[in-house]
Amino acid sequence: MAAQQYSLQQLAEFLQCEFSGDVDATVSAIATLEQAQPLHLTFLAQEKFEKYLPECEAGILVLKPAQQTLFDGNKLLVEDPYMAYAQLSHLFDPRQRLAEGIHPTAVVAKTANISKSARIGAGVVIGENTQVGANSEISAGCVIGDTSVIGDDCVLHANVTVYAGVSIGHQVVVHSGTVLGSDGFGFAPSKDGWVKIHQIAGVQIGNRVEIGSNTSIDRGALTDTVIEDGVIIDNLVHIAHGVHIGQGTAIAGCVGIAGSTTIGKNCQIAGAVAINGHIEIADNTYFHGGTIVTKGISEPGAYASILPVQNVKKWRRNSVRYTQLDDIATRLKNLEKAVK
Numbered sequence: 223m224a225a226q227q228y229s230l231q232q233l234a235e236f237l238q239c240e241f242s243g244d245v246d247a248t249v250s251a252i253a254t255l256e257q258a259q260p261l262h263l264t265f266l267a268q269e270k271f272e273k274y275l276p277e278c279e280a281g282i283l284v285l286k287p288a289q290q291t292l293f294d295g296n297k298l299l300v301e302d303p304y305m306a307y308a309q310l311s312h313l314f315d316p317r318q319r320l321a322e323g324i325h326p327t328a329v330v331a332k333t334a335n336i337s338k339s340a341r342i343g344a345g346v347v348i349g350e351n352t353q354v355g356a357n358s359e360i361s362a363g364c365v366i367g368d369t370s371v372i373g374d375d376c377v378l379h380a381n382v383t384v385y386a387g388v389s390i391g392h393q394v395v396v397h398s399g400t401v402l403g404s405d406g407f408g409f410a411p412s413k414d415g416w417v418k419i420h421q422i423a424g425v426q427i428g429n430r431v432e433i434g435s436n437t438s439i440d441r442g443a444l445t446d447t448v449i450e451d452g453v454i455i456d457n458l459v460h461i462a463h464g465v466h467i468g469q470g471t472a473i474a475g476c477v478g479i480a481g482s483t484t485i486g487k488n489c490q491i492a493g494a495v496a497i498n499g500h501i502e503i504a505d506n507t508y509f510h511g512g513t514i515v516t517k518g519i520s521e522p523g524a525y526a527s528i529l530p531v532q533n534v535k536k537w538r539r540n541s542v543r544y545t546q547l548d549d550i551a552t553r554l555k556n557l558e559k560a561v562k
Contacts, residue, residue: 225250228313230282230296233263236313237306240287243296249281252307252314263314266293267304284310320359337374349386367403373429385441391429391451399436402427406440406447406463406481419443421463428452434459434475443481450487468505 227248234241253262255271258280265284266272275283275292284306285292287299300306320341324330328346336342337356346360349368354360358376366372367386376394384390385403396402408419423442428450433439434457439447442464449455449467456475461467465479468487473479477491480499485491489503492511497503501518509515510526519525529540 225316226313228263230298233282233310233313234298237298237300237309239306240299241297242290242299243282247281247296250314252311253280255280263310265303265307267307320361325362331368343380355392361398370403379435385425387424387441388427389424390427391431393430394427395432397433397435397437397457400433401438402433403441404438406443408443408463408481423447423464425449428469431455437461440481456493462499474511 227250229245230241230243230247231245249263250261251263253259253264255264255266255274255278258264258278260279260281262280263282263284264278264280266275266289272289272292278293280295282296282298283293284298284300284303286301286303290297290299298306320343322339322341324336324342325344325346327344328342328348330336330342330348331350331352333350334348335353336348337354337358339356340354341359342348342354343360343362343364345362346364348354348366349370351369352366352371354372355374355376357374358372360366360372360378361380363381364378364383366384367388369386370384370388372378372390373392373394375392376390378396379398381398382396383401388403403425405421408421409416410419421441421443423444423446425439425441425447426449430451431449431453433455436457437455437459439449439461440463441447445464447461447463447465450469452470453467455473458476459473460478462479462481464482466484468485468489470487471485471489471491473491474493476494479485479497482500483497484502486503486505486507488506490508492509494512495509495515497515498517503519504522506522507519508524510524512528513525514527532540
């Protein structure tokens, strides 16, 4: 299939912005400043990349009006080039939609309610009393359990598993390999071993949520696991049973959040953060990558709990000193008492 081409004027109208250059100049893809060729659109998001402009061969460049004299070619002039790039990326998305209707190899329960405009791919299994909304796409190999609800304009990429009793809002994207509604990790110890606690609640996913690949969101034990509107979740994230994620929060890859924790609105959780269970995190909290969160955070702000990378010899010395901190603190208190 031939790539869609857009002229300078068409893109300016799409962004509703000023422009400069040949109105008929066309581009068919987006590239970096370093790699852009005449059929490429690119953008200048930060001043440190201005050094690439003298050799940039892009057909169209997105940049700020104050920077327009730095490039002689065709330009789209916006106050926020990175946001403009995000908006324009929708036009150049190469993903092809599934054909409307239900693929003949799909297995759909008779009691399922599937919108006529939904697109159900090959090998999909949809359980009893499940709903799939208008214009939603369920890609090949997905399994949707009984009584689950998929809203309008959702995209479930290949091999997503949605257990029974999961509710997904509108305009939600779930990437391949993700599991929604698996059992939370609930067991009671006994003299005969672990006794499973059945997880009888569900999962609620809000509107405009995006969930990366191979992420697992567990169902609750007694209360639902809740992901509010506008949350974005990266790949390889684990969200345990009964967790509540506030609106607009962003969670990067390899994060683990233990059960019954509440994360506030508009938080940013960087990669490999580990968050303890049964705690509350305030709105507008930011955790640096690798932070270990053992207690609740009541004041918004930026938090970190790991040492920066260092030479291994220095790290070994500092590691030994770390184990001596308690003894040093005790000796310091004794000295303070002695001089009073």
